[in-house]
Amino acid sequence: MADKDTLGRAGEDRAARHLQRLGYRVLDRNWRTRTGEIDLVVAAGDVVVVVEVKTRRSDGFGDPFEAVDARKQARLWRLAMEWIAAHPDHVQGRRLRIDAIGIVGADPATGRLEHWEDVA
Template identity: 65%
Template sequence: MAAKDELGRAGESRAVAHLRNSGYRILDRNWRCPQGEIDIVADHHGALVVIEVKTRSSEAFGHPFDAIDERKAARLWRLAMAWIAEHPHEARGRRLRIDAIAVTGSDPATGRLEHLEDAL
């Protein structure tokens, strides 16, 4: 596995731990469909939350949230709709929101974690 992939996987694991500690119930991880992948799907106080995780070893090339541009945001909403279509029982009657988590540092286990609720 490439170092970049290992960093990303470690960042996602850290994000899941943070979410669980914050009262989120994880429904799905790394869900794939033809349009792409959702990092994490969770329940938080009755809301259905799609979470995009960006992990970087530093901010040398910008903040991790900078990678979530308009195109990526639109894609996340389309992916959320695809997830809902495949899991209607989980989505029924829930508010949908998209969160973003940034993990920055050479070691994701100890790096800075930032969580933006309702980011998009």
């Protein structure tokens, strides 16, 4: 596994723990289709949330949230619709939201974590 993949996986693990501490239940991780991948799908109460996780060793190449541009947001919505079609039982009576979590630090377990809700 490449170093970048290891960093990304560690960031996703931390994001999942963060969301679980907030009361979310992880429904899916790294869900893939031909058109892309969803990092995390979580649920709490009346909401299902598709979460994009961006992990960076430093902000030298920009803030992680800069990568969640309009094109990425549109792709996340398309993927969310595909996930819903494949998992209709999980969304009945719930609304859908797209969130992003950015983690910056050499060690994702201790780096700065920001959680932005409703990014798309």
